[in-house]
Amino acid sequence: MFNFYKEIKDKSGISPEFLHDFNLVNISGRLLYVEGHSGVSVISPNLINFKVKNGRVIVEGSEFVIKELTENTLLISGKIAKMEIF
Amino acid sequence: MIFKNKTIFTIKGLNQERGLGEISKKITIFNLSKEQNDISKFEVDYRDRKLAKKLLEEHGFQIISYSSHGILFKFKSLLFRYGIIGGICFAVIFYLLQYNFILQINVLGQPGELKSSILTFVNENLNSRLKFKIDTESMEDKIKEEFKEVSSVSIAIVGQSLIINYNPSTLPQELEGDFSPIVSNYDAMITEINLTSGTLNVRVGDIVQKGDVLVFPYIMDSDGVRHEVIAKATITAQVWTSVNINHYDYRLETRRTGNVAIDQQVKLNDLVIYSIKDNKYFLEYEIEKKSSMLSKNLLLPLMVEQTIYYETVTEEIVEPFEEFKEEIIQKAREKTLIFLDKNAIIIEENYIVKDAGNIHSIEYTITTSQSIGG
Structure with a gap:
């Protein structure tokens, strides 16, 4: 999958230490694109939990399906109700 | 999708x-x-x-x-499934096609020249290998016509083989073959006759010479009709085998001393172009001449001629007969034994010495009992 966030970061000129090593894109509450995850911990139709650098992300909602899962990208489809980063 | x-x-x-x-x-x-x-x-x-x-x-x-x-x-699934189906179909079609052909011809009968001749004949006269084109009855007739020694023949198509079963003519053994008389191989006196077939021309006690007919190859029936048969008999006879050797009390014998002189000439046709001579002269000598081309590939016909002179001496040999009698008789016996048949049984041996001055002639005779019909 095309890593457009890395492209934006490279062009922004902001010091990399101010930028997280992961990126999340929520598209209309129906799709969640994750870049830089470190592994999925929980998968269920209502909750998906995955690790990121120095933390963890919990996505709650319903009808969750992981449309694509690679080593560091994740595309979740479903009705996203809530997303928390710890 | x-x-x-x-x-x-x-x-x-x-x-x-x-x-x-x-x-x-x-x-x-x-x-x-x-x-x-x-x-x-x-x-x-x-x-x-x-x-x-x-x-x-x-x-x-x-x-x-x-x-x-x-x-x-x-696609892969279809390829796999239809590949198998296609393979099976191809195999079935191939089998059905080739099943219509004769692949081998088997001739059943005693192995021999006749069997191989029939096989060759059928191979040559088979118009087609297609089963439905082979007329077995016609082929049977052809074989019977071609081979007179075949009394019956049957041809059948079994699977992909053409089976030919033939029976050879069953003439009695004595009525077929080469009708030639039995003739004597030796000068002999007949001692025993065992006739199997044919008509005898001799009786026990008869003295026959080499080449005389012993048994004729026919029989006469009660109506006086002559029937040809194979002459077959075992005729045993006394055979005399003699060898004559002469001995001289005094004789001259020439032998080579081993000294040799060689003259060589190289000739082009008959023209001598090179010559070399050995400067040795012998009182008595034997001459031997050899000639050969100098080389097979030469355009010029150069020939080397060799004349070889062997020095000889003539010696006087004195061997009184009485001193060497036993040795000479033994030599005569050995020479006579050479002419005997392997199966001959020796009955008697004797010799006759005839003296004529310096010359003594020994005739050694061995009497044997053996079969003489051949």
Whole structure:
């Protein structure tokens, strides 16, 4: 999958230490694109939990399906109700 | 989408998130969803299906279902299935086609010249190898016509073989073959006759010479009709084998001394172009001449001629007969034995000495009992 966030970061000129090593894109509450995850911990139709650098992300909602899962990208489809980063 | 080639897995097992996370490092997982707490369903690219299966098994997941979709899968599946069907169809068609042909010709009968002749004849006269084009009855007639020594023949098509079964003519042994008389091989006196077939020309006690007819190759029936048969009999006779040797009390014998003189000439046709002579002169000598071309490949016909002179001496040999008598008789016996047949039984041996001055003639005779008909 095309890593457009890395492209934006490279062009922004902001010091990399101010930028997280992961990126999340929520598209209309129906799709969640994750870049830089470190592994999925929980998968269920209502909750998906995955690790990121120095933390963890919990996505709650319903009808969750992981449309694509690679080593560091994740595309979740479903009705996203809530997303928390710890 | 039909064009997307994918394989759908449904797996069961604990700690699936961890396992799938590990698998996703090597292959991309699509449409992952949890059906139940311990059952998940996902897709992988059709090309990654084998690796995915292997990884799932390595992580201890139970694969509940496994199905492939997409045009590539369909194509491979069709190729595999129709390949087998096509192969079977091809094999059936090939079998049906070749089943109509005769592949081998078997001739049943006693091995021999007749059998091989019939096989060759059939091979040459078979118009077609197609079963339905072979007229077995016509072929049977042809064989009977061609081979007079065949009394009956039957031809059958069995599977892909043409079986030819023939029976040779069953003439009595004495009525077939070469009708020639039995003639004596020796000068002999007949001692015993065992006639099998034919008509005798001699009786016991008759003295016959080499070449005399012993048994004629025919029999006469009670009506006086002559029937040809193979002359067959065992005729035993006393045979005398003699050898004559002469002995001289006094004789001159010439032998070579070993001294040799060689003259050589090289000639072009008859013209001597080179000559070399050995300067040795002998009082008595024997001459031997040899000639050979100097080289086979020469255009010029150069010939080398050798004249070899062997020096000889003549010696006087004195061997009184009485002193060498036993030795000479033994020599005569050995010479006579050479002419005896292997199966001859020696009955008697004797010799006669005839003296004529310096010359003594020994005639050694061995009388044997042996079969003389040949």
